[in-house]
Amino acid sequence: MPEASLNDYLLFSGLLFAVGLAGVIARRNIIVIFMCLEMMLAAASLTLVAFSRFHTVDGLPDFDGQMLVFFIITVAAAEVAVGLAIIVALYRARQTINTDELDALKG
Amino acid sequence: MPLPLFYFFALLMLVGGICVVALPNPVSSALSMIGSFVGLAALFIGLNAYFVGTLQVLVYAGAIMVLFLFIIMLLDLKKDSAPKFSPATLGAAVVVPLVLVFQISTVISSREGSDAFAPLNQETLSAAAATLVHKNDDNISADSNIIADLNQGELPDVNIIGQKLFTHYNFPLQMVGFLLLVATVGCICLSKKIATKPVPAGQSAAPSRSSEKTVDKTPRA
Numbered sequence: 001m002p003e004a005s006l007n008d009y010l011l012f013s014g015l016l017f018a019v020g021l022a023g024v025i026a027r028r029n030i031i032v033i034f035m036c037l038e039m040m041l042a043a044a045s046l047t048l049v050a051f052s053r054f055h056t057v058d059g060l061p062d063f064d065g066q067m068l069v070f071f072i073i074t075v076a077a078a079e080v081a082v083g084l085a086i087i088v089a090l091y092r093a094r095q096t097i098n099t100d101e102l103d104a105l106k107g
Numbered sequence: 108m109p110l111p112l113f114y115f116f117a118l119l120m121l122v123g124g125i126c127v128v129a130l131p132n133p134v135s136s137a138l139s140m141i142g143s144f145v146g147l148a149a150l151f152i153g154l155n156a157y158f159v160g161t162l163q164v165l166v167y168a169g170a171i172m173v174l175f176l177f178i179i180m181l182l183d184l185k186k187d188s189a190p191k192f193s194p195a196t197l198g199a200a201v202v203v204p205l206v207l208v209f210q211i212s213t214v215i216s217s218r219e220g221s222d223a224f225a226p227l228n229q230e231t232l233s234a235a236a237a238t239l240v241h242k243n244d245d246n247i248s249a250d251s252n253i254i255a256d257l258n259q260g261e262l263p264d265v266n267i268i269g270q271k272l273f274t275h276y277n278f279p280l281q282m283v284g285f286l287l288l289v290a291t292v293g294c295i296c297l298s299k300k301i302a303t304k305p306v307p308a309g310q311s312a313a314p315s316r317s318s319e320k321t322v323d324k325t326p327r328a
Contacts, residue, residue: 001109001110001111002109002110003108003109003110003223003224004108004109004110004113004153005222005223005224006222006223006224007215007216007218007222008110008113008117009150009154010211010215011211011212011215012117012120012121012150014207014208014211014212014215015121015208016120016121016124016143016147017207018204018205018207018208018211019121019124019125019127019128019204020124020128021203021204021207022128022200022201022203022204023124023127023128023200025196025199025200025203025204026128026192026196026197026199026200027128029133031133031175031178031179031182032127032128032133032136034175035127035136035137035140035175036127036128038140038167038171039124039127039140039143042144042147042163042167045147045159045163046147046150046151049151049154049156049159050154052154052156053154053155053156053224054222054224054225056225058235058238058239058242058247059225059231059232059234059235059238060232060235060247060262060267061155061156061227061262061264063247063264063267063268063271064271066156066158066159066264066268067268067271067272067275067276069156069159070159070162070268070272071276071279071283073159073162073163073166073167074283074286074287075283075286076167076171077166077170077171077287078286078287078289078290079290080171080174080175081174081290081291081294082290082293082294082297084174084175084178085293085294085297085298086297087178087182088178088181088182088297088298089297089298091182097182
């Protein structure tokens, strides 16, 4: 049975990142935009883990990549908590989360 | 990871991601995101990163997406769910990711050398254990549990990650703990109700004691 190679993992993580990017550009609901941002972070994590497995140090995977993923997940959790609190505050103030209607900073 | 299994989980991840972008209802977006993250966690486990895969399911698919679902249902967004895309944004949303994918695939295909993963089996892990004991540097300490697991042909990744976390990455770990504390305080500050107007005397008797306190704090103009 053939095994999946590094290039397969990198290609699919690039595809997941591209899908997240498309969502950030196309969607107007700020919560969905936020979810797509999380998806892009997760795609970057997949790249890190794939390289961590590929670059063996003394026959073991290079665990520094996985440590970085650990910190990415922690920072993402903090980011989600603060971001969702901001979205709730925004909704209380403006009664909308559609980015087309949130144009107070538009020049 | 065998190729058919890899394609199954990779497509699960990708289709979940496309559903997040394409489905109009935010609740179905969040649910397909959970499916996408489960596929991603399976890919992590296929890369022998068992701890990271578990973390992905527990933290992302468990905690973060439930938080998203809470907020979506709290805000009750059903009413403005009809998405209308302008042709310009839709065009940009197709073209920009396609350019990105083209760049990535060009870079990947121009990569030289073997792209196969080194095998991790009983032989290589025992050899790694022997190297660890022999070298005895401070990268991964030759702990007896790690050596025993490696000699049995298992990858003790939780053990190694834990050791690295409390030795090499001790300072970043404490910084991240502080970051979480700051995020918690920030959330509380953001979600505290701020009474903007002083309530007239007739109404201030009716609400509970806690809301009276917030009213008292507001500066009277």
